[in-house]
Amino acid sequence: xxxxxxxxxxxxxxxxxxxxxxxxxxxxxxxxxxxxxxxxxxxxxxxxxxxxxxxxxxxxxxxxxxxxxxxxxxxxxxxxxxxxxxxxxxxxxxxxxxxxxxxxxxxxxxxxxxxxxxxxxxxxxxxxxxxxxxxxxxxxxxxxxxxxxxxxxxxxxxxxxxxxxxxxxxxxxxxxxxxxxxxxxxxxxxxxxxxxxxxxxxxxxxxxxxxxxxxxxxxxxxxxxxxxxxxxxxxxxxxxxxxxxxxxxxxxxxxxxxxxxxxxxxxxxxxxxxxxxxxxxxxxxxxxxxxxxxxxxxxxxxxxxxxxxxxxxxxxxxxxxxxxxxxxxxxxxxxxxxxxxxxxxxxxxxxxxxxxxxxxxxxxxxxxxxxxxxxxxxxxxxxxxxxxxxxxxxxxxxxxxxxxxxxxxxxxxxxxxxxxxxxxxxxxxxxxxxxxxxxxxxxxxxxxxxxxxxxxxxxxxxxxxxxxxxxxxxxxxxxxxxxx
Amino acid sequence: xxxxxxxxxxxxxxxxxxxxxxxxxxxxxxxxxxxxxxxxxxxxxxxxxxxxxxxxxxxxxxxxxxxxxxxxxxxxxxxxxxxxxxxx
Numbered sequence: 001x002x003x004x005x006x007x008x009x010x011x012x013x014x015x016x017x018x019x020x021x022x023x024x025x026x027x028x029x030x031x032x033x034x035x036x037x038x039x040x041x042x043x044x045x046x047x048x049x050x051x052x053x054x055x056x057x058x059x060x061x062x063x064x065x066x067x068x069x070x071x072x073x074x075x076x077x078x079x080x081x082x083x084x085x086x087x088x089x090x091x092x093x094x095x096x097x098x099x100x101x102x103x104x105x106x107x108x109x110x111x112x113x114x115x116x117x118x119x120x121x122x123x124x125x126x127x128x129x130x131x132x133x134x135x136x137x138x139x140x141x142x143x144x145x146x147x148x149x150x151x152x153x154x155x156x157x158x159x160x161x162x163x164x165x166x167x168x169x170x171x172x173x174x175x176x177x178x179x180x181x182x183x184x185x186x187x188x189x190x191x192x193x194x195x196x197x198x199x200x201x202x203x204x205x206x207x208x209x210x211x212x213x214x215x216x217x218x219x220x221x222x223x224x225x226x227x228x229x230x231x232x233x234x235x236x237x238x239x240x241x242x243x244x245x246x247x248x249x250x251x252x253x254x255x256x257x258x259x260x261x262x263x264x265x266x267x268x269x270x271x272x273x274x275x276x277x278x279x280x281x282x283x284x285x286x287x288x289x290x291x292x293x294x295x296x297x298x299x300x301x302x303x304x305x306x307x308x309x310x311x312x313x314x315x316x317x318x319x320x321x322x323x324x325x326x327x328x329x330x331x332x333x334x335x336x337x338x339x340x341x342x343x344x345x346x347x348x349x350x351x352x353x354x355x356x357x358x359x360x361x362x363x364x365x366x367x368x369x370x371x372x373x374x375x376x377x378x379x380x381x382x383x384x385x386x387x388x389x390x391x392x393x394x395x396x397x398x399x400x401x402x403x404x405x406x407x408x409x410x411x412x413x414x415x416x417x418x419x420x421x422x423x424x425x426x427x428x429x430x431x432x433x434x435x436x437x438x439x440x441x442x443x444x445x446x447x448x449x450x451x452x453x454x455x456x457x458x459x460x461x462x463x464x465x466x467x468x469x470x471x472x473x474x475x476x477x478x479x480x481x482x483x484x
Numbered sequence: 485x486x487x488x489x490x491x492x493x494x495x496x497x498x499x500x501x502x503x504x505x506x507x508x509x510x511x512x513x514x515x516x517x518x519x520x521x522x523x524x525x526x527x528x529x530x531x532x533x534x535x536x537x538x539x540x541x542x543x544x545x546x547x548x549x550x551x552x553x554x555x556x557x558x559x560x561x562x563x564x565x566x567x568x569x570x571x572x
Binding site for chain 2: 242243244252362365366368369373374375376459461463
Protein backbone atom coordinates (compact mmCIF):
# COMPACT_ATOMS: atom_id res chain seq x y z
CA UNK A 1 0.00 0.00 0.00
CA UNK A 2 1.24 3.43 -0.80
CA UNK A 3 -0.29 5.50 1.91
CA UNK A 4 2.32 7.28 3.96
CA UNK A 5 2.15 6.94 7.71
CA UNK A 6 -0.02 9.63 9.21
CA UNK A 7 0.99 12.20 11.80
CA UNK A 8 -0.22 9.95 14.62
CA UNK A 9 2.23 7.27 13.54
CA UNK A 10 5.07 9.74 13.16
CA UNK A 11 4.38 10.97 16.67
CA UNK A 12 4.92 7.42 17.94
CA UNK A 13 8.44 7.47 16.49
CA UNK A 14 9.16 10.85 18.07
CA UNK A 15 8.02 9.58 21.46
CA UNK A 16 10.29 6.54 21.19
CA UNK A 17 13.24 8.79 20.32
CA UNK A 18 12.51 10.93 23.39
CA UNK A 19 12.25 7.86 25.63
CA UNK A 20 15.69 6.69 24.51
CA UNK A 21 17.12 10.21 24.89
CA UNK A 22 15.81 10.52 28.44
CA UNK A 23 17.19 7.10 29.33
CA UNK A 24 20.62 7.92 27.96
CA UNK A 25 20.71 11.40 29.53
CA UNK A 26 19.87 10.34 33.05
CA UNK A 27 17.81 7.20 33.38
CA UNK A 28 14.48 9.05 33.04
CA UNK A 29 15.18 11.74 35.67
CA UNK A 30 13.87 14.24 33.13
CA UNK A 31 11.17 12.07 31.56
CA UNK A 32 8.30 14.32 32.60
CA UNK A 33 9.53 16.93 30.15
CA UNK A 34 8.74 14.70 27.17
CA UNK A 35 5.12 15.87 26.67
CA UNK A 36 6.28 19.49 27.04
CA UNK A 37 9.11 19.08 24.56
CA UNK A 38 6.88 17.42 22.00
CA UNK A 39 4.14 20.01 22.45
CA UNK A 40 5.99 23.22 23.39
CA UNK A 41 4.12 26.39 24.36
CA UNK A 42 3.04 28.37 21.35
CA UNK A 43 3.58 25.41 19.04
CA UNK A 44 1.23 23.36 16.97
CA UNK A 45 -1.85 21.85 18.64
CA UNK A 46 -3.63 18.82 17.26
CA UNK A 47 -6.47 18.17 19.71
CA UNK A 48 -8.71 20.68 21.52
CA UNK A 49 -5.82 22.29 23.39
CA UNK A 50 -2.16 21.86 24.23
CA UNK A 51 -3.02 20.41 27.65
CA UNK A 52 -5.06 17.55 26.26
CA UNK A 53 -2.28 16.89 23.74
CA UNK A 54 0.21 16.68 26.57
CA UNK A 55 -2.02 14.49 28.73
CA UNK A 56 -2.42 12.01 25.89
CA UNK A 57 1.30 12.14 25.16
CA UNK A 58 1.88 11.07 28.74
CA UNK A 59 -0.24 7.97 28.18
CA UNK A 60 1.60 7.24 24.96
CA UNK A 61 4.91 7.57 26.81
CA UNK A 62 3.61 5.14 29.45
CA UNK A 63 2.88 2.61 26.72
CA UNK A 64 6.33 3.13 25.21
CA UNK A 65 7.76 2.34 28.63
CA UNK A 66 5.71 -0.84 28.69
CA UNK A 67 2.73 0.12 30.86
CA UNK A 68 -0.88 -0.15 29.70
CA UNK A 69 -2.77 3.16 30.04
CA UNK A 70 -5.73 1.38 31.61
CA UNK A 71 -3.52 0.00 34.37
CA UNK A 72 -2.93 3.49 35.73
CA UNK A 73 -3.91 3.57 39.40
CA UNK A 74 -2.84 7.11 40.31
CA UNK A 75 -2.99 9.89 37.75
CA UNK A 76 -0.22 11.70 39.59
CA UNK A 77 2.33 8.94 38.99
CA UNK A 78 5.03 10.73 37.02
CA UNK A 79 6.81 9.49 33.92
CA UNK A 80 10.00 9.51 35.97
CA UNK A 81 8.40 7.01 38.35
CA UNK A 82 7.15 4.87 35.47
CA UNK A 83 10.64 4.95 34.02
CA UNK A 84 12.13 3.80 37.32
CA UNK A 85 9.56 1.03 37.58
CA UNK A 86 10.38 -0.07 34.04
CA UNK A 87 14.07 -0.24 34.91
CA UNK A 88 13.37 -2.27 38.03
CA UNK A 89 11.23 -4.95 36.43
CA UNK A 90 12.87 -8.23 35.56
CA UNK A 91 10.17 -9.63 33.28
CA UNK A 92 9.37 -7.52 30.24
CA UNK A 93 6.41 -5.24 29.69
CA UNK A 94 2.86 -6.55 29.42
CA UNK A 95 2.18 -7.74 25.91
CA UNK A 96 -0.95 -6.28 24.40
CA UNK A 97 -2.58 -3.49 22.42
CA UNK A 98 -4.67 -0.90 24.23
CA UNK A 99 -6.85 2.07 23.50
CA UNK A 100 -6.15 5.37 25.27
CA UNK A 101 -9.75 6.16 26.17
CA UNK A 102 -9.21 9.92 26.23
CA UNK A 103 -7.61 9.88 22.80
CA UNK A 104 -10.34 7.76 21.21
CA UNK A 105 -12.73 10.12 19.49
CA UNK A 106 -15.58 7.63 19.81
CA UNK A 107 -16.36 7.64 16.09
CA UNK A 108 -20.09 7.72 15.35
CA UNK A 109 -22.01 4.70 16.47
CA UNK A 110 -24.26 4.34 13.46
CA UNK A 111 -22.26 3.60 10.35
CA UNK A 112 -24.76 5.38 8.13
CA UNK A 113 -25.26 9.11 7.91
CA UNK A 114 -27.74 11.25 5.98
CA UNK A 115 -25.94 14.10 4.22
CA UNK A 116 -27.08 17.52 2.95
CA UNK A 117 -27.86 15.91 -0.39
CA UNK A 118 -31.10 14.57 1.13
CA UNK A 119 -34.06 16.26 -0.59
CA UNK A 120 -36.67 15.13 1.94
CA UNK A 121 -38.48 13.45 -0.92
CA UNK A 122 -42.05 12.27 -1.08
CA UNK A 123 -41.29 8.61 -1.72
CA UNK A 124 -39.00 8.23 1.32
CA UNK A 125 -37.56 4.86 0.27
CA UNK A 126 -35.05 5.01 3.13
CA UNK A 127 -37.77 5.17 5.74
CA UNK A 128 -39.90 2.49 4.10
CA UNK A 129 -37.06 0.04 3.65
CA UNK A 130 -35.50 0.45 7.09
CA UNK A 131 -36.14 -2.82 8.95
CA UNK A 132 -35.85 -1.16 12.36
CA UNK A 133 -37.88 2.03 11.85
CA UNK A 134 -34.74 3.96 12.68
CA UNK A 135 -35.41 6.76 10.17
CA UNK A 136 -37.62 9.72 10.92
CA UNK A 137 -38.05 13.08 9.22
CA UNK A 138 -36.47 15.97 11.09
CA UNK A 139 -36.56 19.50 9.63
CA UNK A 140 -37.67 18.15 6.26
CA UNK A 141 -34.86 15.62 6.04
CA UNK A 142 -34.27 11.99 6.90
CA UNK A 143 -32.56 11.37 10.19
CA UNK A 144 -31.12 8.08 11.47
CA UNK A 145 -31.59 7.20 15.14
CA UNK A 146 -28.26 5.61 16.12
CA UNK A 147 -29.87 3.66 18.96
CA UNK A 148 -32.15 1.83 16.54
CA UNK A 149 -29.87 1.59 13.50
CA UNK A 150 -28.26 -1.82 12.96
CA UNK A 151 -26.00 -0.59 10.14
CA UNK A 152 -27.56 -2.88 7.54
CA UNK A 153 -27.13 -0.34 4.74
CA UNK A 154 -30.57 -0.74 3.14
CA UNK A 155 -31.25 3.01 3.28
CA UNK A 156 -28.03 3.75 1.42
CA UNK A 157 -28.87 1.26 -1.29
CA UNK A 158 -32.34 2.67 -1.98
CA UNK A 159 -31.71 6.44 -1.80
CA UNK A 160 -32.05 7.79 -5.35
CA UNK A 161 -29.90 10.84 -4.51
CA UNK A 162 -27.00 8.87 -2.98
CA UNK A 163 -27.60 11.11 0.01
CA UNK A 164 -26.80 8.47 2.60
CA UNK A 165 -23.18 7.59 3.17
CA UNK A 166 -21.46 4.82 5.04
CA UNK A 167 -19.01 6.11 7.61
CA UNK A 168 -16.57 3.43 8.58
CA UNK A 169 -15.00 3.21 12.03
CA UNK A 170 -11.35 2.85 11.00
CA UNK A 171 -10.16 0.55 13.78
CA UNK A 172 -13.18 -1.76 13.62
CA UNK A 173 -12.94 -1.80 9.86
CA UNK A 174 -9.25 -2.73 10.00
CA UNK A 175 -9.53 -5.46 12.63
CA UNK A 176 -9.81 -8.78 10.79
CA UNK A 177 -11.26 -10.63 13.78
CA UNK A 178 -13.73 -8.24 15.45
CA UNK A 179 -11.59 -7.80 18.55
CA UNK A 180 -12.13 -4.04 18.89
CA UNK A 181 -15.56 -2.66 19.71
CA UNK A 182 -17.35 0.13 21.53
CA UNK A 183 -18.34 0.19 25.18
CA UNK A 184 -21.51 1.92 26.48
CA UNK A 185 -19.84 5.33 26.28
CA UNK A 186 -18.95 4.87 22.61
CA UNK A 187 -15.22 4.45 23.21
CA UNK A 188 -13.32 1.57 21.66
CA UNK A 189 -11.90 -1.34 23.63
CA UNK A 190 -9.73 -4.26 22.59
CA UNK A 191 -10.71 -7.69 23.82
CA UNK A 192 -7.43 -9.43 24.69
CA UNK A 193 -9.10 -12.83 24.31
CA UNK A 194 -9.89 -12.09 20.67
CA UNK A 195 -6.95 -9.88 19.66
CA UNK A 196 -4.34 -11.47 17.39
CA UNK A 197 -1.88 -8.57 17.88
CA UNK A 198 -1.65 -7.85 14.17
CA UNK A 199 -1.49 -4.09 14.79
CA UNK A 200 -3.91 -3.10 12.04
CA UNK A 201 -5.99 -0.96 14.43
CA UNK A 202 -2.86 0.82 15.56
CA UNK A 203 -2.00 1.73 11.98
CA UNK A 204 -5.50 2.78 11.08
CA UNK A 205 -6.67 4.97 13.99
CA UNK A 206 -6.53 8.60 12.77
CA UNK A 207 -6.41 9.82 16.38
CA UNK A 208 -3.43 7.73 17.40
CA UNK A 209 -5.51 6.26 20.21
CA UNK A 210 -4.25 2.70 19.94
CA UNK A 211 -0.91 1.93 21.57
CA UNK A 212 1.30 -1.10 21.95
CA UNK A 213 3.44 -1.87 24.96
CA UNK A 214 7.06 -1.52 24.00
CA UNK A 215 9.98 -3.51 25.40
CA UNK A 216 12.42 -0.77 24.44
CA UNK A 217 13.29 0.19 28.05
CA UNK A 218 13.96 -3.43 28.98
CA UNK A 219 16.41 -3.76 26.09
CA UNK A 220 18.06 -0.36 26.71
CA UNK A 221 18.79 -1.45 30.26
CA UNK A 222 20.44 -4.67 29.06
CA UNK A 223 22.47 -2.88 26.39
CA UNK A 224 23.86 -0.53 29.05
CA UNK A 225 24.88 -3.47 31.24
CA UNK A 226 28.44 -4.51 30.43
CA UNK A 227 27.95 -7.96 31.92
CA UNK A 228 25.16 -8.82 29.51
CA UNK A 229 25.73 -10.19 26.05
CA UNK A 230 22.81 -9.02 23.94
CA UNK A 231 22.39 -10.49 20.47
CA UNK A 232 20.12 -9.04 17.78
CA UNK A 233 18.27 -11.43 15.47
CA UNK A 234 17.45 -9.42 12.34
CA UNK A 235 14.27 -10.34 10.49
CA UNK A 236 14.70 -10.52 6.70
CA UNK A 237 12.33 -7.56 6.20
CA UNK A 238 15.18 -5.39 7.49
CA UNK A 239 16.40 -4.70 3.96
CA UNK A 240 15.72 -1.08 3.11
CA UNK A 241 14.62 -0.13 6.63
CA UNK A 242 17.73 1.95 7.17
CA UNK A 243 19.70 3.57 4.34
CA UNK A 244 23.11 1.95 4.08
CA UNK A 245 23.99 -1.69 3.48
CA UNK A 246 23.04 -4.57 5.75
CA UNK A 247 26.75 -4.77 6.59
CA UNK A 248 26.73 -1.13 7.76
CA UNK A 249 23.74 -2.07 9.88
CA UNK A 250 25.64 -4.81 11.70
CA UNK A 251 28.26 -2.18 12.59
CA UNK A 252 25.55 0.25 13.70
CA UNK A 253 23.90 -2.32 15.97
CA UNK A 254 27.26 -3.12 17.56
CA UNK A 255 27.69 0.59 18.24
CA UNK A 256 24.37 0.49 20.08
CA UNK A 257 25.82 -2.19 22.33
CA UNK A 258 24.74 -5.45 20.71
CA UNK A 259 27.46 -8.07 21.10
CA UNK A 260 26.51 -9.96 17.97
CA UNK A 261 24.03 -9.83 15.09
CA UNK A 262 22.50 -12.85 13.34
CA UNK A 263 20.12 -13.14 10.42
CA UNK A 264 16.67 -14.66 10.86
CA UNK A 265 16.88 -15.62 7.17
CA UNK A 266 19.09 -18.48 8.40
CA UNK A 267 16.12 -19.76 10.39
CA UNK A 268 13.90 -19.17 7.37
CA UNK A 269 16.10 -21.54 5.37
CA UNK A 270 15.51 -24.20 8.03
CA UNK A 271 11.76 -23.48 7.99
CA UNK A 272 11.81 -23.90 4.21
CA UNK A 273 13.44 -27.34 4.43
CA UNK A 274 11.15 -28.60 7.17
CA UNK A 275 8.03 -27.14 5.61
CA UNK A 276 8.83 -28.70 2.23
CA UNK A 277 9.37 -32.08 3.93
CA UNK A 278 6.13 -31.72 5.86
CA UNK A 279 4.27 -30.81 2.68
CA UNK A 280 5.58 -33.87 0.85
CA UNK A 281 4.64 -36.13 3.72
CA UNK A 282 1.16 -34.66 4.02
CA UNK A 283 0.48 -35.04 0.31
CA UNK A 284 1.80 -38.63 0.45
CA UNK A 285 -0.69 -39.30 3.22
CA UNK A 286 -3.47 -38.03 1.00
CA UNK A 287 -4.13 -34.71 2.71
CA UNK A 288 -5.69 -32.06 0.52
CA UNK A 289 -4.26 -28.88 1.92
CA UNK A 290 -1.49 -27.30 3.98
CA UNK A 291 -1.15 -23.69 5.04
CA UNK A 292 2.04 -21.91 6.05
CA UNK A 293 2.65 -21.16 9.71
CA UNK A 294 5.32 -18.48 9.89
CA UNK A 295 2.96 -15.56 10.50
CA UNK A 296 2.15 -15.48 14.23
CA UNK A 297 -0.92 -13.26 13.76
CA UNK A 298 -2.29 -15.82 11.31
CA UNK A 299 -1.78 -18.88 13.45
CA UNK A 300 -3.23 -17.06 16.43
CA UNK A 301 -6.24 -16.18 14.26
CA UNK A 302 -6.50 -19.81 13.14
CA UNK A 303 -6.35 -20.88 16.76
CA UNK A 304 -9.10 -18.59 18.04
CA UNK A 305 -11.18 -17.58 15.05
CA UNK A 306 -10.82 -20.10 12.21
CA UNK A 307 -11.09 -23.54 13.84
CA UNK A 308 -11.95 -25.02 10.41
CA UNK A 309 -8.45 -24.27 9.04
CA UNK A 310 -6.54 -25.36 12.15
CA UNK A 311 -5.99 -29.01 11.12
CA UNK A 312 -4.33 -27.78 7.92
CA UNK A 313 -1.86 -25.35 9.48
CA UNK A 314 1.69 -26.65 9.11
CA UNK A 315 3.47 -27.77 12.30
CA UNK A 316 6.80 -26.41 11.14
CA UNK A 317 8.06 -23.67 13.43
CA UNK A 318 8.84 -20.11 12.39
CA UNK A 319 12.18 -18.67 11.20
CA UNK A 320 12.47 -16.83 14.52
CA UNK A 321 12.13 -20.13 16.39
CA UNK A 322 14.94 -21.90 14.53
CA UNK A 323 17.19 -18.85 14.57
CA UNK A 324 16.82 -18.46 18.33
CA UNK A 325 17.29 -22.21 18.90
CA UNK A 326 20.58 -22.17 16.99
CA UNK A 327 21.72 -19.01 18.71
CA UNK A 328 21.06 -20.36 22.21
CA UNK A 329 22.86 -23.59 21.36
CA UNK A 330 25.92 -21.66 20.28
CA UNK A 331 25.75 -18.86 22.85
CA UNK A 332 23.68 -20.17 25.80
CA UNK A 333 24.51 -17.20 28.02
CA UNK A 334 23.31 -14.50 25.63
CA UNK A 335 20.14 -12.41 25.74
CA UNK A 336 18.33 -12.77 22.41
CA UNK A 337 16.41 -9.86 20.91
CA UNK A 338 14.31 -10.38 17.80
CA UNK A 339 14.27 -7.22 15.67
CA UNK A 340 11.50 -7.16 13.12
CA UNK A 341 8.45 -5.51 11.57
CA UNK A 342 5.94 -7.45 13.63
CA UNK A 343 3.95 -6.89 16.83
CA UNK A 344 2.49 -10.39 16.90
CA UNK A 345 6.02 -11.78 17.29
CA UNK A 346 5.79 -10.56 20.90
CA UNK A 347 3.07 -13.05 21.54
CA UNK A 348 5.03 -15.79 19.77
CA UNK A 349 8.11 -14.98 21.86
CA UNK A 350 6.12 -15.52 25.07
CA UNK A 351 5.92 -19.22 24.37
CA UNK A 352 9.47 -19.49 23.05
CA UNK A 353 12.05 -19.73 25.85
CA UNK A 354 14.86 -18.97 23.39
CA UNK A 355 13.54 -15.50 22.49
CA UNK A 356 13.99 -13.04 25.33
CA UNK A 357 12.79 -9.76 23.81
CA UNK A 358 11.14 -8.43 20.66
CA UNK A 359 11.78 -4.98 19.19
CA UNK A 360 10.49 -3.37 16.01
CA UNK A 361 12.58 -1.67 13.33
CA UNK A 362 10.99 1.57 14.46
CA UNK A 363 12.24 1.04 18.02
CA UNK A 364 15.76 0.21 16.85
CA UNK A 365 15.53 3.29 14.61
CA UNK A 366 14.64 5.43 17.63
CA UNK A 367 17.76 4.11 19.37
CA UNK A 368 19.90 5.13 16.38
CA UNK A 369 18.38 8.62 16.27
CA UNK A 370 18.79 9.27 20.00
CA UNK A 371 22.36 7.93 19.95
CA UNK A 372 23.29 9.97 16.87
CA UNK A 373 24.25 6.90 14.84
CA UNK A 374 24.12 7.23 11.05
CA UNK A 375 23.93 3.66 9.74
CA UNK A 376 25.53 4.41 6.36
CA UNK A 377 28.65 5.77 8.12
CA UNK A 378 29.17 2.68 10.31
CA UNK A 379 31.99 0.21 9.78
CA UNK A 380 30.62 -2.63 7.62
CA UNK A 381 30.81 -6.13 9.09
CA UNK A 382 29.94 -9.59 7.78
CA UNK A 383 27.50 -12.18 9.13
CA UNK A 384 29.12 -15.38 10.40
CA UNK A 385 26.63 -17.45 8.37
CA UNK A 386 25.36 -16.80 4.85
CA UNK A 387 21.63 -17.13 4.28
CA UNK A 388 20.10 -18.46 1.07
CA UNK A 389 17.81 -16.86 -1.48
CA UNK A 390 14.83 -18.85 -0.21
CA UNK A 391 15.04 -17.55 3.35
CA UNK A 392 15.77 -14.00 2.26
CA UNK A 393 12.54 -13.83 0.26
CA UNK A 394 10.26 -14.77 3.17
CA UNK A 395 9.13 -11.22 3.98
CA UNK A 396 7.38 -10.52 0.67
CA UNK A 397 4.03 -12.00 -0.30
CA UNK A 398 4.64 -15.20 -2.24
CA UNK A 399 8.11 -15.63 -0.76
CA UNK A 400 7.29 -18.49 1.58
CA UNK A 401 5.30 -20.51 -0.97
CA UNK A 402 8.01 -19.82 -3.56
CA UNK A 403 10.72 -21.10 -1.23
CA UNK A 404 8.82 -24.33 -0.52
CA UNK A 405 8.08 -24.79 -4.24
CA UNK A 406 11.78 -24.58 -5.07
CA UNK A 407 12.50 -27.47 -2.71
CA UNK A 408 9.46 -29.58 -3.59
CA UNK A 409 10.38 -29.37 -7.27
CA UNK A 410 8.83 -32.26 -9.19
CA UNK A 411 8.54 -34.53 -6.16
CA UNK A 412 4.86 -33.66 -5.84
CA UNK A 413 2.23 -31.54 -7.49
CA UNK A 414 2.44 -28.07 -5.97
CA UNK A 415 -0.57 -25.79 -6.39
CA UNK A 416 0.02 -22.69 -4.30
CA UNK A 417 -2.03 -19.60 -3.57
CA UNK A 418 -1.30 -16.68 -1.30
CA UNK A 419 -3.54 -14.91 1.16
CA UNK A 420 -1.95 -11.49 0.89
CA UNK A 421 -3.28 -9.69 3.95
CA UNK A 422 -5.65 -11.08 6.56
CA UNK A 423 -9.03 -9.34 6.51
CA UNK A 424 -12.62 -10.33 7.12
CA UNK A 425 -13.13 -11.49 3.51
CA UNK A 426 -9.94 -13.58 3.49
CA UNK A 427 -10.89 -15.25 6.76
CA UNK A 428 -14.13 -16.36 5.09
CA UNK A 429 -12.10 -17.59 2.13
CA UNK A 430 -9.84 -19.66 4.40
CA UNK A 431 -12.91 -21.22 6.03
CA UNK A 432 -14.15 -22.12 2.57
CA UNK A 433 -10.84 -23.71 1.58
CA UNK A 434 -11.02 -25.84 4.73
CA UNK A 435 -14.64 -26.93 4.49
CA UNK A 436 -15.44 -26.92 0.78
CA UNK A 437 -12.00 -27.62 -0.64
CA UNK A 438 -10.24 -25.69 -3.40
CA UNK A 439 -8.00 -26.10 -6.40
CA UNK A 440 -4.94 -25.36 -4.24
CA UNK A 441 -2.94 -27.62 -1.97
CA UNK A 442 -0.65 -25.01 -0.41
CA UNK A 443 -1.87 -21.73 1.07
CA UNK A 444 0.63 -19.13 2.17
CA UNK A 445 -0.92 -16.72 4.66
CA UNK A 446 0.53 -13.35 5.55
CA UNK A 447 -1.43 -11.10 7.85
CA UNK A 448 0.06 -7.88 6.47
CA UNK A 449 -0.82 -6.95 2.91
CA UNK A 450 2.38 -7.14 0.88
CA UNK A 451 4.07 -9.40 3.44
CA UNK A 452 6.23 -8.64 6.46
CA UNK A 453 7.79 -5.66 4.66
CA UNK A 454 4.44 -3.94 5.29
CA UNK A 455 4.39 -4.76 9.00
CA UNK A 456 3.31 -2.20 11.60
CA UNK A 457 6.84 -1.90 13.00
CA UNK A 458 8.47 -0.91 9.71
CA UNK A 459 10.27 2.35 9.02
CA UNK A 460 10.52 2.22 5.23
CA UNK A 461 7.74 2.06 2.65
CA UNK A 462 6.74 -1.52 1.91
CA UNK A 463 7.40 -1.03 -1.80
CA UNK A 464 10.90 0.32 -1.21
CA UNK A 465 11.76 -2.42 1.24
CA UNK A 466 10.41 -5.11 -1.12
CA UNK A 467 12.75 -3.87 -3.89
CA UNK A 468 15.72 -4.08 -1.53
CA UNK A 469 14.68 -7.58 -0.41
CA UNK A 470 14.60 -8.74 -4.05
CA UNK A 471 18.06 -7.25 -4.66
CA UNK A 472 19.39 -9.05 -1.60
CA UNK A 473 17.86 -12.31 -2.83
CA UNK A 474 19.80 -11.99 -6.10
CA UNK A 475 23.16 -12.04 -4.31
CA UNK A 476 22.36 -15.17 -2.27
CA UNK A 477 23.20 -18.84 -2.88
CA UNK A 478 20.41 -21.33 -3.66
CA UNK A 479 19.28 -23.55 -0.79
CA UNK A 480 19.11 -26.50 -3.21
CA UNK A 481 22.86 -26.28 -3.70
CA UNK A 482 23.69 -25.99 -0.04
CA UNK A 483 25.34 -28.98 1.59
CA UNK A 484 24.11 -29.96 5.04
CA UNK B 485 10.25 24.38 -17.65
CA UNK B 486 12.84 23.22 -15.20
CA UNK B 487 11.82 20.50 -12.78
CA UNK B 488 11.52 21.20 -9.09
CA UNK B 489 14.34 19.46 -7.25
CA UNK B 490 13.26 17.57 -4.16
CA UNK B 491 16.15 16.40 -2.05
CA UNK B 492 14.99 14.02 0.68
CA UNK B 493 17.51 13.55 3.47
CA UNK B 494 18.04 9.84 3.99
CA UNK B 495 20.41 9.99 6.92
CA UNK B 496 19.27 7.53 9.58
CA UNK B 497 17.80 10.28 11.76
CA UNK B 498 15.64 11.88 9.06
CA UNK B 499 14.72 8.53 7.54
CA UNK B 500 13.42 7.14 10.84
CA UNK B 501 11.65 10.38 11.81
CA UNK B 502 9.57 10.29 8.64
CA UNK B 503 11.63 10.87 5.48
CA UNK B 504 11.03 7.21 4.60
CA UNK B 505 7.34 7.98 4.22
CA UNK B 506 7.95 11.07 2.08
CA UNK B 507 9.45 8.69 -0.48
CA UNK B 508 5.88 8.02 -1.54
CA UNK B 509 6.66 10.92 -3.90
CA UNK B 510 8.82 8.51 -5.90
CA UNK B 511 6.15 5.86 -6.28
CA UNK B 512 2.83 7.67 -6.28
CA UNK B 513 3.18 11.45 -6.60
CA UNK B 514 0.01 13.55 -6.94
CA UNK B 515 -0.91 13.68 -10.63
CA UNK B 516 -0.52 17.45 -11.00
CA UNK B 517 3.15 17.44 -9.98
CA UNK B 518 4.21 13.95 -11.10
CA UNK B 519 6.21 14.99 -14.19
CA UNK B 520 7.41 18.28 -12.74
CA UNK B 521 9.63 16.99 -9.95
CA UNK B 522 13.02 15.38 -9.68
CA UNK B 523 13.63 13.34 -6.54
CA UNK B 524 17.00 12.82 -5.01
CA UNK B 525 17.90 10.63 -2.04
CA UNK B 526 20.49 12.57 -0.13
CA UNK B 527 22.99 11.36 2.41
CA UNK B 528 22.84 13.03 5.82
CA UNK B 529 22.91 16.79 5.22
CA UNK B 530 23.96 17.38 8.86
CA UNK B 531 21.01 19.63 9.68
CA UNK B 532 20.16 17.25 12.53
CA UNK B 533 23.52 18.04 14.12
CA UNK B 534 22.72 21.76 14.30
CA UNK B 535 23.48 22.44 17.94
CA UNK B 536 21.75 25.83 18.01
CA UNK B 537 18.38 24.12 17.65
CA UNK B 538 17.09 22.84 20.95
CA UNK B 539 15.48 19.77 19.43
CA UNK B 540 16.01 17.65 16.37
CA UNK B 541 13.86 19.40 13.75
CA UNK B 542 14.00 16.54 11.27
CA UNK B 543 13.11 15.13 8.88
CA UNK B 544 14.67 17.66 6.51
CA UNK B 545 13.79 18.04 2.85
CA UNK B 546 15.20 20.56 0.38
CA UNK B 547 12.75 21.76 -2.25
CA UNK B 548 14.92 23.66 -4.76
CA UNK B 549 16.89 25.86 -2.36
CA UNK B 550 14.36 25.99 0.44
CA UNK B 551 14.82 23.85 3.55
CA UNK B 552 11.73 22.28 5.10
CA UNK B 553 11.98 21.31 8.76
CA UNK B 554 9.82 18.63 10.37
CA UNK B 555 8.85 17.73 6.86
CA UNK B 556 5.99 15.46 5.98
CA UNK B 557 4.35 14.47 2.72
CA UNK B 558 1.80 17.28 2.93
CA UNK B 559 4.32 20.05 3.64
CA UNK B 560 6.58 18.95 0.79
CA UNK B 561 3.75 18.71 -1.74
CA UNK B 562 2.46 22.15 -0.71
CA UNK B 563 5.91 23.67 -1.17
CA UNK B 564 6.28 22.08 -4.62
CA UNK B 565 2.88 23.45 -5.67
CA UNK B 566 3.78 26.90 -4.34
CA UNK B 567 6.96 26.97 -6.44
CA UNK B 568 5.16 25.70 -9.54
CA UNK B 569 2.48 28.37 -9.15
CA UNK B 570 5.10 31.12 -8.89
CA UNK B 571 6.67 30.00 -12.14
CA UNK B 572 3.41 30.22 -14.03
